[in-house]
Amino acid sequence: xxxxxxxxxxxxxxxxxxxxxxxxxxxxxxxxxxxxxxxxxxxxxxxxxxxxxxxxxxxxxxxxxxxxxxxxxxxxxxxxxxxxxxxxxxxxxxxxxxxxxxxxxxxxxxxxxxxxxxxxxxxxxxxxxxxxxxxxxxxxxxxxxxx
Amino acid sequence: xxxxxxxxxxxxxxxxxxxxxxxxxxxxxxxxxxxxxxxxxxxxxxxxxxxxxxxxxxxxxxxxxxxxxxxxxxxxxxxxxxxxxxxxxxxxxxxxxxxxxxxxxxxxxxxxxxxxxxxxxxxxxxxxxxxxxx
Numbered sequence: 280x281x282x283x284x285x286x287x288x289x290x291x292x293x294x295x296x297x298x299x300x301x302x303x304x305x306x307x308x309x310x311x312x313x314x315x316x317x318x319x320x321x322x323x324x325x326x327x328x329x330x331x332x333x334x335x336x337x338x339x340x341x342x343x344x345x346x347x348x349x350x351x352x353x354x355x356x357x358x359x360x361x362x363x364x365x366x367x368x369x370x371x372x373x374x375x376x377x378x379x380x381x382x383x384x385x386x387x388x389x390x391x392x393x394x395x396x397x398x399x400x401x402x403x404x405x406x407x408x409x410x411x412x413x414x415x416x417x418x419x420x421x422x423x424x425x426x
Numbered sequence: 427x428x429x430x431x432x433x434x435x436x437x438x439x440x441x442x443x444x445x446x447x448x449x450x451x452x453x454x455x456x457x458x459x460x461x462x463x464x465x466x467x468x469x470x471x472x473x474x475x476x477x478x479x480x481x482x483x484x485x486x487x488x489x490x491x492x493x494x495x496x497x498x499x500x501x502x503x504x505x506x507x508x509x510x511x512x513x514x515x516x517x518x519x520x521x522x523x524x525x526x527x528x529x530x531x532x533x534x535x536x537x538x539x540x541x542x543x544x545x546x547x548x549x550x551x552x553x554x555x556x557x558x559x560x
Binding site: 339 | 510
């Protein structure tokens with residue numbers, strides 16, 4: 280968490296005889312908590328693409344976190360009931376250019392989606408894929424007359 | 427008293443979370459994925475903040491820390507039902523202490539497609555210097 284680690288000298292480090300007997304244990308416990316909990320809440324490794332699924336009356340939505348990707352480098356396919364999202368992130372450091380490929384598949388039942396009407400948008404590093412539902416898959420209301 | 431607390435530094439510890447965090451009232455926060463690279467004249471900080479735009483981004487530099495706060499702009503619209511979630515709605519918060527090796531007047535930041543790039547220039551004092559031998 281620090282750019283450069285520097286420990287300011289204090290009474291404890293300058294006078295070894297005055298060292299608290301718990302100092303070693305204390306810092307060890309701090310270090311353990313830092314190493315296990317420090318990254319606990321972070322948004323996971325760079326290669327994983329977190330995905331959210333939503334639906335409303337007419338569409339199903341897939342929202343994927345893909346920060347730092349050009350629109351041209353995003354490739355979306357619907358193959359055999361899976362929506363495949365593939366993207367390449369290009370990172371320039373000085374003269375060198377690195378490419379990180381990110382992929383994610385989401386299972387989408389073929390029967391429920393109008394495959395030819397899928398659309399996608401990309402904003403602020405989040406990709407939203409809109410999958411329109413088929414008429415048959417939409418919730419229907421059937422009124423049955425009772426004789 | 428100060429002598430005792432200097433011998434046993436744990437007496438200075440506050441049992442609760444630091445007060446400054448509760449002041450801003452961000453609620454639960456999420457540490458974003460970030461990369462930090464050092465060059466000869468500075469540091470290049472890359473923070474991945476998907477879902478954050480210019481209005482939701484807040485970068486503060488004070489004497490100790492560089493703080494990046496990113497609020498998500500997108501809200502779940504009316505009528506949308508969430509089926510499955512992997513991301514969180516929590517605000518991003520990243521605190522890095524810089525130990526005054528960074529020139530605070532020359533901090534440059536750019537946010538594009540959910541990636542924040544911050545260029546931090548080193549202060550003259552910590553830059554490598556060549557010493558000529560006479």
